[in-house]
Amino acid sequence: MIISDAYLIVTSPGRNFVTLKIVTESGVYGIGDATLNGRELAVVAYLEEHVLPTLIGRDASRIEDIWHFLYRGAYWRRGPVTMSAIAAVDLALWDIKAKAAGMPLYQLLGGKSRERVMTYAHCTGKDIDACLSEVEKHLKLGYRAVRVQAGVPGIPTTYGVTKKDGERYEPADAELPSENVWSTEKYLNHVPKLFAAVRDQFGDDIHILHDVHHRLTPIEAARLAKEVEPYHLFWLEDCVPAENQESFRLIRQHSTTPLAVGEVFNSIHDYRELLEGQLIDYIRTPLSHGGGITHVRRIADLASLYHVRTGFHGATDLSPVCLGAAIHFDTWVPNFGIQEHMPHEAIVDTVFSHDYQFVDGHFIVGETPGHGVDIDEALAKQYPYKRASLPVNRLEDGTLWHW
Ligand code: KDG
Numbered sequence: 001m002i003i004s005d006a007y008l009i010v011t012s013p014g015r016n017f018v019t020l021k022i023v024t025e026s027g028v029y030g031i032g033d034a035t036l037n038g039r040e041l042a043v044v045a046y047l048e049e050h051v052l053p054t055l056i057g058r059d060a061s062r063i064e065d066i067w068h069f070l071y072r073g074a075y076w077r078r079g080p081v082t083m084s085a086i087a088a089v090d091l092a093l094w095d096i097k098a099k100a101a102g103m104p105l106y107q108l109l110g111g112k113s114r115e116r117v118m119t120y121a122h123c124t125g126k127d128i129d130a131c132l133s134e135v136e137k138h139l140k141l142g143y144r145a146v147r148v149q150a151g152v153p154g155i156p157t158t159y160g161v162t163k164k165d166g167e168r169y170e171p172a173d174a175e176l177p178s179e180n181v182w183s184t185e186k187y188l189n190h191v192p193k194l195f196a197a198v199r200d201q202f203g204d205d206i207h208i209l210h211d212v213h214h215r216l217t218p219i220e221a222a223r224l225a226k227e228v229e230p231y232h233l234f235w236l237e238d239c240v241p242a243e244n245q246e247s248f249r250l251i252r253q254h255s256t257t258p259l260a261v262g263e264v265f266n267s268i269h270d271y272r273e274l275l276e277g278q279l280i281d282y283i284r285t286p287l288s289h290g291g292g293i294t295h296v297r298r299i300a301d302l303a304s305l306y307h308v309r310t311g312f313h314g315a316t317d318l319s320p321v322c323l324g325a326a327i328h329f330d331t332w333v334p335n336f337g338i339q340e341h342m343p344h345e346a347i348v349d350t351v352f353s354h355d356y357q358f359v360d361g362h363f364i365v366g367e368t369p370g371h372g373v374d375i376d377e378a379l380a381k382q383y384p385y386k387r388a389s390l391p392v393n394r395l396e397d398g399t400l401w402h403w
């Protein structure tokens with residue numbers, strides 16, 4: 001299984017995706033997701049200039065050795081660009097190995113730990129009522145877990161809440177970063193009312209999740225986590241920027257609300273203090289940003305020592321390739337928690353054919369050898385790359401704020 005070719009396919013069927021294809025001399029090929037939202041071409045450059053030329057002639061079956069060659073062998077380690085590039089290679093190699101074995105990927109990982117993968121839906125609205133309508137709609141679709149985000153009175157637009165009801169907030173497709181206004185005071189005074197309304201209308205049997213997008217200080221996050229305890233959230237996500245991991249100790253000291261973190265993490269080292277200190281409950285690093293299956297399964301194993309479960313990031317910037325591989329991982333991993341599900345546009349699913357199915361709020365893994373996702377390269381070429389940027393936040397007085 002000697003690698004004979006490795007190249008990238010950059011396509012934008014409604015949003016940008018970068019896909020790596022690795023081809024072996026026997027003709028078996030694998031694909032990996034190399035998409036990093038708003039930084040797509042940085043990963044392309046890293047792969048094309050520094051990684052792909054080193055792969056030609058290597059044995060594709062030596063996944064572990066190639067991973068260490070790309071990680072340990074590099075002077076510059078970690079970081080989102082590097083780890084997304086390594087992840088793309090790793091996902092493609094696991095795809096090749098599983099295809100060569102004639103097995104769906106979950107079998108190579110160790111087989112099924114469950115029959116189906118619970119997902120959570122995105123329910124957002126310009127106000128609480130609009131958000132409640134979205135919850136109702138998604139419960140009718142079979143979801144048992146909903147991530148609720150509602151506009152805050154006095155804040156004109158916020159990333160994470162759709163501008164128009166019924167639409168998605170991703171992709172944030174301004175060519176250059178747009179600027180949003182943020183007020184912590186207004187948000188903190190308002191958001192508990194959203195959870196109260198959801199519990200009031202839909203009862204205790206559904207799971208409620210919420211994403212703070214890193215916007216609070218530690219003591220503000222502690223206040224929020226404590227105040228929303230009566231609504232029994234499944235998780236409160238990214239309530240503080242996570243560079244200062246001690247922040248989570250402060251939040252933990254004040255509250256029993258479960259905490260999720262890690263969609264911007266890319267290494268096991270980002271988690272060590274949080275896991276060893278028992279400061280979090282869910283890990284969110286997707287396979288495509290955290291060095292692929294080879295590395296993320298080590299994070300999941302470390303997490304399992306501390307009763308911490310997975311809850312992979314799954315917004316639409318993670319391509320169907322990442323999602324497909326994630327569903328295999330979710331089906332296998334012993335300490336699975338939940339999988340984020342923000343459905344791709346139909347055109348994306350045309351470019352990326354896949355064998356996973358969505359039934360009653362759950363994903364069902366496919367049985368095709370490999371991770372079960374492929375790309376139609378001719379169709380992909382019809383959608384050229386378009387620069388797109390995530391927004392920034394400023395406080396009402398103009399201060400640039402956390403994302
Ligand atoms: O690339 C950034 C988005 O995927 C992210 O902001 C969405 O926070 C997000 C989430 O939880 O899905």
Ligand code: MG
Pocket residue numbers: 211213237238263
């Ligand atoms: Mg998030």
